[in-house]
Amino acid sequence: MLLEQIAPDTALGRADSRWLPVPPGSVFAELQKIMPDEIPMVKLGLRVAKPLMPFVGDKPLYAQMLDAGFAVMGVMPLREVLLGRVGKLTGVFAPEPRVRDKRALNEYAVPGHVKTVLAFQLAQEERDGVKGTLVTFAVRIWGVDAKAQRLIKLAWPVGNAFGGKFASAWLVALDRRLSPTS
Amino acid sequence: MITDALRAAIGAANVIEDAAEREYYSWDLSQEPLQVAEIVVRPGSAEELAAVVRIAHEQGIPVVPRGGGISYTQGFEPSVAETVLIDTTRLKTIEINAEDSVVIADAGVTWEELYLATSAEGVRTPYFGPLSGRFATVGGTLSQNSLFYGSGLYGTSADITTGLEVAGVDGKVLRTGSWAQRNGSPFSRYYGPDLTSLFLGDTGALGVKTRAALKLIPLPMANQAVSFAYDTFEQAYAALHEAAKLEIAAELFIFDPANHAIYRKLGFSFLEGVEWSLHFTVEGIDDAIVDASVDILRGIGTRAGGGGREIDPSLPLAMRADPFGGGLRGFVGSEGHVRLPVHGVFPFSKVPAAQRGVVELIARNQDVIDRLDLRITFLTAITRGYCVFEPVVWWPDSIGPYRARHAPEDAVAKFGSVPPNLEARAAGTGLRREIALLMSSLGGTHLQVGKWYPYRDSLEPATYETVAAVKHAFDPRRLVNPGSLGL
Numbered sequence: 060m061l062l063e064q065i066a067p068d069t070a071l072g073r074a075d076s077r078w079l080p081v082p083p084g085s086v087f088a089e090l091q092k093i094m095p096d097e098i099p100m101v102k103l104g105l106r107v108a109k110p111l112m113p114f115v116g117d118k119p120l121y122a123q124m125l126d127a128g129f130a131v132m133g134v135m136p137l138r139e140v141l142l143g144r145v146g147k148l149t150g151v152f153a154p155e156p157r158v159r160d161k162r163a164l165n166e167y168a169v170p171g172h173v174k175t176v177l178a179f180q181l182a183q184e185e186r187d188g189v190k191g192t193l194v195t196f197a198v199r200i201w202g203v204d205a206k207a208q209r210l211i212k213l214a215w216p217v218g219n220a221f222g223g224k225f226a227s228a229w230l231v232a233l234d235r236r237l238s239p240t241s
Numbered sequence: 242m243i244t245d246a247l248r249a250a251i252g253a254a255n256v257i258e259d260a261a262e263r264e265y266y267s268w269d270l271s272q273e274p275l276q277v278a279e280i281v282v283r284p285g286s287a288e289e290l291a292a293v294v295r296i297a298h299e300q301g302i303p304v305v306p307r308g309g310g311i312s313y314t315q316g317f318e319p320s321v322a323e324t325v326l327i328d329t330t331r332l333k334t335i336e337i338n339a340e341d342s343v344v345i346a347d348a349g350v351t352w353e354e355l356y357l358a359t360s361a362e363g364v365r366t367p368y369f370g371p372l373s374g375r376f377a378t379v380g381g382t383l384s385q386n387s388l389f390y391g392s393g394l395y396g397t398s399a400d401i402t403t404g405l406e407v408a409g410v411d412g413k414v415l416r417t418g419s420w421a422q423r424n425g426s427p428f429s430r431y432y433g434p435d436l437t438s439l440f441l442g443d444t445g446a447l448g449v450k451t452r453a454a455l456k457l458i459p460l461p462m463a464n465q466a467v468s469f470a471y472d473t474f475e476q477a478y479a480a481l482h483e484a485a486k487l488e489i490a491a492e493l494f495i496f497d498p499a500n501h502a503i504y505r506k507l508g509f510s511f512l513e514g515v516e517w518s519l520h521f522t523v524e525g526i527d528d529a530i531v532d533a534s535v536d537i538l539r540g541i542g543t544r545a546g547g548g549g550r551e552i553d554p555s556l557p558l559a560m561r562a563d564p565f566g567g568g569l570r571g572f573v574g575s576e577g578h579v580r581l582p583v584h585g586v587f588p589f590s591k592v593p594a595a596q597r598g599v600v601e602l603i604a605r606n607q608d609v610i611d612r613l614d615l616r617i618t619f620l621t622a623i624t625r626g627y628c629v630f631e632p633v634v635w636w637p638d639s640i641g642p643y644r645a646r647h648a649p650e651d652a653v654a655k656f657g658s659v660p661p662n663l664e665a666r667a668a669g670t671g672l673r674r675e676i677a678l679l680m681s682s683l684g685g686t687h688l689q690v691g692k693w694y695p696y697r698d699s700l701e702p703a704t705y706e707t708v709a710a711v712k713h714a715f716d717p718r719r720l721v722n723p724g725s726l727g728l
Contacts, residue, residue: 064528084353084375087563088649091507122508131558134464136369136390137357140562159553160465162532183361 061133061141062178065161066199069208071215074197075226081237083137083181083192089236090179090194090229091121097232100224120229124177132161132176143176145169145203148210170204173211194233196226243300243325247282250292255331257281265642266326270313270572271693272579272641272666275724278305278319278326285331287347287406287414287451294449294721295412297325303720306445308381309351310643311373311572313581314691316385316444320724327449329380334452339364341428342457343403348380348450353565355379355455364457367395374565376647380450385689386442390564391524392624393490397688399441400625401456403430407440407448410716420454427454439711444691446725447715461524463531466557469542469549470515474596477517478621479546482589485623489534490521492557492622499618504556511553519549520557573648577656578616579638583673584631585685592621595630598679606672613637613665615672629688632676636669638662690726697727 066072079086095114096102104112114123124142125131132143145158145167156172158164164174180195200218202208211218247256257263258280266281268274279302284290297304303324307317319326332349335358344366346355352370359365371377371387383405388397395401404420404427417436420427430437440447471477477495485493496504501512512518521538525531542549572580585595596619603610603617610617616635621628639661645653677694680687687694697705705727712728715721719728 082353083357084563084565088566091563119508122506125508125555126510130553131555131562134558134562135462136464136561136564137353137360140559157553159551159555160467161528183357 060178060180061135061139062176062180062197062199065132065141065143065164065176067201070199070201071211071219072197072199073219073222073226074195075223075230076193076195077230077234078184078186078191078193079234079237080189080191082190083183085237086181086192086194086233087137087140087179090233091119092236093120093229093232095120095123097235098225098228100228128157129177130157130159132164137181139178139180141176141178143174145172145174147171148173148207148214168203171207172203173200173207174203175200194230196229198222198226243296243302244280246296246300247280247293247325250296251282251284251289255283255285257283261642263326265646266307266310266328267319268642269315269318270311270641270643271315271318271581271670272638273315273670273693275315275318275320275692276322276324278324279322281326281328283328283331287332287408290327290329290332290348290449290451291408291412291414293325293327294408294410298410298412298718298720301718301720303723304449305722306348306380306384306449308348308378308384309373309376311376312381312385312689312691314689314693316689316691316725317381317722318692320692329378332380332451335359337362337364337457338426339457341426343426343428343454344457345427345452345454346379347452348378350379351375352377352379352382356564359457360460363460365460366455367391367401367458368398370565372565379453379455383441383450383453384443384445385691387688388624388629389492389622390561391491392622393485393493394488394524394625396625399438402437402441402453403427403456404454405437405440405450406452408451409448410718410720414451415448418454442688442690444689444725445722446712446728448721459526462526463528464522464524464558464561465528465531465535466520466522466554466561467535467538467542468518468520468552468554468557470552471517471519471546471549474517474619475593476546476549477519478592478596480519480542480549481621481623482592483545484521484538484541485589485628487537488625489523490538491524492520492522492561494623495519495619495621496556497619499616500620509553509556512556515552518552518556520554522557522561573640573644573652573656574635577637577659578614578635579640579644579669580633580635581669581673582620582631582633583676583680584629584687585680585683586687587628587630587683587685589628591683591685592628592630595680595683595685596621598683599632599676602672602675602679609668613668615665615669617672630680630685634669634673634676636662636665638666638669692724692727
């Protein structure tokens with residue numbers, strides 16, 4: 060997987076998966092359409108604390124992540140797409156600085172910054188005779204220097220919990236779109 | 242009665258007589274329908290398909306093969322109403338022979354299905370499909386010929402074909418290349434005269450493809466891209482041309498400002514203010530090899546054509562991530578326009594003249610274009626050794642039966658009830674034809690010739706007579722896709 064190639068062993072991270080009874084192409088097409096109001100915590104945030112939210116309500120989340128500086132770091136057709144960016148821990152969704160590709164991400168070395176990569180991974184998997192796709196939403200985050208890494212470790216329990224909720228909600232939203240009867 | 246014979250051969254459920262269904266199967270995306278087939282059949286195997294062709298031939302009824310249905314040059318539209326249209330999409334067998342680097346795919350396998358099956362085994366066809374590969378089938382694509390994914394390195398769909406199996410009008414099945422050797426297999430296209438080539442790009446005029454053998458390569462494990470912005474098409478094309486000659490990029494293409502507007506809405510906001518963008522995708526067995534090629538292309542992109550500005554390569558990478566996802570969405574615009582490409586295949590030297598010619602044609606028709614809300618955008622893409630220049634004409638119109646069934650739900654919900662706009666349609670289709678004639682006048686050739694491009698009029702007489710003689714040898718009564726290639 061591309062994620063394992065780019066993130067160092069010291070990176071913190073998590074992965075959430077869900078099996079969907081559809082082929083991988085449908086998943087990639089649909090995951091890019093998820094809107095903010097399909098993620099409960101984002102919907103709530105936009106309602107009660109809109110100025111603090113890094114999202115707007117009327118644009119797909121995937122598009123907003125690209126707007127916010129995430130760039131496509133690598134792909135395997137119909138298997139994995141890897142988004143990545145650098146930033147301050149307090150500004151993961153701030154638009155600057157930007158790195159445009161995997162090599163630039165690897166080489167970025169400004170102290171105090173963190174590197175974040177998100178992977179959407181798809182694996183063909185048959186369950187109970189039904190062909191489907193195991194969708195995994197994985198994240199890795201690591202610091203450029205020791206100080207940034209320490210800060211990440213401190214913040215990780217909160218980030219992990221938040222990330223887990225966010226990823227699970229995204230996968231549920233995807234499931235709702237692709238299997239309306241589920 | 243042919244209906245009874247067909248039902249007996251392939252099962253009653255696979256013989257369709259419903260009027261709406263026959264209309265759906267008979268019309269392509271061109272907005273220029275010909276006839277509606279009398280019967281649509283859906284054989285489930287190569288043997289059933291051959292039986293259908295034989296039965297129709299015995300009764301003197303034309304047959305027309307149809308793949309995914311996503312073409313737009315009337316290739317599978319019946320030219321006469323008394324036609325049996327053969328939907329090949331139930332033919333789904335895939336046999337992977339990784340040891341011999343060959344896959345045999347039924348005609349009805351889509352490129353997405355083929356990619357998923359082969360990549361699961363660690364291999365892939367070198368050219369691995371068109372942008373419409375979620376729908377486009379192997380049989381349909383080989384009949385039309387096509388390019389995009391992998392084409393910068395490996396050429397078109399025809400270039401990766403090692404053999405074909407074709408049902409002739411008498412129901413006999415013909416194999417080509419080394420596949421025709423009595424004890425052989427389809428490892429090589431060449432064994433005596435190259436019969437495979439006769440059926441590639443024939444738009445189904447010479448026989449009905451049942452199976453195809455295609456080359457395999459190890460699945461490239463590294464994919465990267467590099468993109469540039471330019472002020473003019475000429476600048477972008479100069480860089481594209483220089484890079485294309487090296488044959489190190491798998492995909493090479495230029496987008497125009499109108500394409501950027503579409504992608505900006507999808508989150509590619511870095512395209513704001515970009516006039517013309519040039520994109521290269523590079524693939525290989527590991528990052529080191531790929532990075533070396535990216536560096537070479539970066540050098541070309543920032544120097545050639547007066548020097549481009551490197552931009553985020555997320556767009557070509559996102560396209561590769563979901564390679565076949567953009568296909569049908571691209572035929573329905575976000576403001577209810579239907580979009581139809583028209584292209585010319587050119588040597589590198591002729592593309593700037595073709596682009597200038599189309600710009601001048603637009604200027605001459607600007608009043609009509611503005612009044613009827615027409616638009617024209619450009620895609621320029623490379624296959625190994627030459628270039629496809631493809632203007633896309635847009636106009637507001639009803640979306641038609643194929644788009645209504647297969648376009649994304651949101652597009653259908655929004656635009657499914659848009660009424661026909663016959664004036665805009667006449668102007669749009671007219672512009673397409675003018676562009677096609679312009680391409681022909683510049684020496685351009687075409688993929689998916691179908692019944693739409695002026696193949697017959699563009700060929701030297703002696704060559705066309707030879708093609709007609711070949712048609713006569715295979716199909717003396719003109720019962721296989723009559724009208725295709727003008728035959």
